Amino acid sequence: MEQRWFFLEAVVGTALLLLVPLLFPDWMGFIVALALAKFLAVLGVALFLRAGMVTFGHAMFYAVGAYTVGFSAKWFGFRDILVLLPLGGLLGAGLAALVGLVMARYREVFFAMLNLAFSMMLYGVLLKLYWLTGGTDGLGAGVPTFFGYAPPREHLRVYQYYVILLVAGLAIYAVYRFLSSPLGYYLKARADNEIRIEYSGESVRRVIYFTYVFSGVLAGLSGVMAAFIVGHIVPEYAFWIQSGDFVFVALLGGFTSVPGPLVGAIAFEFIRTYASKYFPNEWQMVLGIIMLAIILFRPEGLWSIYEGLASRFGRSDREAQRA
Amino acid sequence: MPEATSILQTIDLTKSFGMVTAADSISVEIRPGELVGIVGANGSGKTTFLNIVTGYLKPDRGRVLLMGEDRTGQPPRAITKLGIARSFQIPQLYTHLSVLESLMLSLAAQAGKSTSFWRPLYRREWMAEGVETLDRFGLKAYAHRPGSELPEGGRKLLDIALSFALKPKLLLMDEPTSGVSIEDKFQVMDTLMKVVAETRLTTLFVEHDMEVVQRYGRRVLAFNDGRVIADGTPDSVLADPEVRKAVLGRV
Numbered sequence: 092m093e094q095r096w097f098f099l100e101a102v103v104g105t106a107l108l109l110l111v112p113l114l115f116p117d118w119m120g121f122i123v124a125l126a127l128a129k130f131l132a133v134l135g136v137a138l139f140l141r142a143g144m145v146t147f148g149h150a151m152f153y154a155v156g157a158y159t160v161g162f163s164a165k166w167f168g169f170r171d172i173l174v175l176l177p178l179g180g181l182l183g184a185g186l187a188a189l190v191g192l193v194m195a196r197y198r199e200v201f202f203a204m205l206n207l208a209f210s211m212m213l214y215g216v217l218l219k220l221y222w223l224t225g226g227t228d229g230l231g232a233g234v235p236t237f238f239g240y241a242p243p244r245e246h247l248r249v250y251q252y253y254v255i256l257l258v259a260g261l262a263i264y265a266v267y268r269f270l271s272s273p274l275g276y277y278l279k280a281r282a283d284n285e286i287r288i289e290y291s292g293e294s295v296r297r298v299i300y301f302t303y304v305f306s307g308v309l310a311g312l313s314g315v316m317a318a319f320i321v322g323h324i325v326p327e328y329a330f331w332i333q334s335g336d337f338v339f340v341a342l343l344g345g346f347t348s349v350p351g352p353l354v355g356a357i358a359f360e361f362i363r364t365y366a367s368k369y370f371p372n373e374w375q376m377v378l379g380i381i382m383l384a385i386i387l388f389r390p391e392g393l394w395s396i397y398e399g400l401a402s403r404f405g406r407s408d409r410e411a412q413r414a
Numbered sequence: 415m416p417e418a419t420s421i422l423q424t425i426d427l428t429k430s431f432g433m434v435t436a437a438d439s440i441s442v443e444i445r446p447g448e449l450v451g452i453v454g455a456n457g458s459g460k461t462t463f464l465n466i467v468t469g470y471l472k473p474d475r476g477r478v479l480l481m482g483e484d485r486t487g488q489p490p491r492a493i494t495k496l497g498i499a500r501s502f503q504i505p506q507l508y509t510h511l512s513v514l515e516s517l518m519l520s521l522a523a524q525a526g527k528s529t530s531f532w533r534p535l536y537r538r539e540w541m542a543e544g545v546e547t548l549d550r551f552g553l554k555a556y557a558h559r560p561g562s563e564l565p566e567g568g569r570k571l572l573d574i575a576l577s578f579a580l581k582p583k584l585l586l587m588d589e590p591t592s593g594v595s596i597e598d599k600f601q602v603m604d605t606l607m608k609v610v611a612e613t614r615l616t617t618l619f620v621e622h623d624m625e626v627v628q629r630y631g632r633r634v635l636a637f638n639d640g641r642v643i644a645d646g647t648p649d650s651v652l653a654d655p656e657v658r659k660a661v662l663g664r665v
Binding site for chain 2 (some may be wrong): 145184269271272273274275276277279282283284286288290291292294295301305350
């Protein structure tokens with residue numbers, strides 16, 4: 092029964108996302124693509140929320156992915172998205188492997204703020220090194236190629252969309268594997284009891300470190316994709332508000348499941364688009380009110396609304412816990 | 415012929431907290447196959463002794479030898495890996511994981527596979543062994559329930575089962591029956607002692623209840639003010655007037 096629901100959701104979700112470029116106007120495809128891209132960074136942030144930890148600095152890895160694209164385009168004129176994706180993921184992992192050495196020693200508010208501090212240092216560097224990064228002018232991403240193939244201009248968005256969808260699909264698979272592995276369970280167990288983990292002969296720091304590097308990969312990939320969608324790379328990619336948005340989206344969609352952050356990311360981009368259209372000066376207030384409503388009425392996020400409805404038709408809550 | 419090396423040997427362990435001496439030159443030796451009970455009133459230094467042995471506290475003086483090697487001051491994680499597992503007076507559980515998942519995490523740690531991030535926790539062999547272990551401890555019915563739903567006796571048993579699943583050379587149990595109702599006390603101990611006997615596990619348990627120690631210990635150490643005041647068979651130790659005065663408050 093559990094498996095059937097899971098299968099059904101996966102098929103329906105995939106089908107819907109596959110149809111986006113065919114059924115909806117370009118501007119909507121753009122929003123969904125951007126949501127899918129950011130969703131990966133949110134997945135990484137959500138891993139830590141499961142462990143009872145919050146990071147306000149994951150934009151640093153997102154920025155690493157984006158600037159990978161920017162530097163590559165600026166210096167080498169190289170814009171192959173299929174090569175830059177793994178490269179951005181790798182560089183995200185590299186920075187996370189370095190910063191993680193410090194971060195794995197901290198918990199609670201210190202973890203949250205130390206992440207913020209590191210990301211703001213990166214922001215400062217990106218802002219100041221004008222000759223390298225273009226400062227606030229930023230860098231252009233340009234038109235991507237696909238293993239050397241340059242699709243006709245009018246189909247470019249569609250190619251890009253399906254690449255992003257594929258990467259998101261792979262990331263979802265990897266995160267599911269991670270969460271059902273011993274390491275994934277240790278991550279969840281950390282929120283309950285670090286003492287027991289240490290007295291099992293396992294290192295909590297190691298669990299956090301591995302997770303940190305994995306989340307660095309996810310955010311790096313996320314940044315590469317966002318850079319190509321938006322086309323323009325600026326220091327704001329590393330800014331703390333961007334990190335805050337990732338946390339916001341995880342809470343909005345619900346971080347206890349994998350579909351939660353996806354639903355949250357799509358909802359967030361649409362809310363932001365419409366709110367800034369109809370309330371150009373107060374759109375942040377709209378976001379605030381929505382967050383307030385979620386925390387008051389649906390603390391487990393938007394996805395839990397669906398779970399609540401589906402459980403009436405026989406979908407077990409147990410699966411929700413495990414997914 | 416006795417075993418060449420003891421599993422645990424402490425030499426002159428001493429630890430003070432301000433004016434209170436919680437451990438006062440404790441020298442104890444535990445050999446393979448022993449079943450030892452430590453008895454003492456509250457504050458006599460029983461838990462401090464376990465905390466020093468497992469590396470949670472550093473002694474001011476003295477040494478901890480495990481399997482004949484000096485391991486003084488090594489962290490709990492390292493001590494656990496050497497095969498010294500402990501349970502807690504207040505059960506240390508994963509309340510949001512199911513009972514079986516919690517146990518399988520011990521099996522994963524024991525197998526050195528806990529940072530495996532690609533293969534699932536739910537593996538056939540771990541599930542089978544996990545259920546079997548839970549059955550030994552009378553917890554099979556709770557296998558798929560979250561740890562938070564266990565009754566108090568069950569919480570104590572799971573806490574011990576999580577340590578037992580690490581397949582230790584020495585199991586240290588801190589007050590296995592504290593917090594358990596008087597009616598259930600002996601049932602909990604019977605369950606534990608059956609497991610210990612069946613697996614011939616070297617065990618040291620701390621207990622403030624004299625009756626429990628007398629009934630289940632084969633060797634008893636009596637603690638008072640951080641010192642070992644008696645060491646011997648249950649009957650001889652509990653007949654000792656100094657022990658009776660220290661533990662029961664009367665001769």
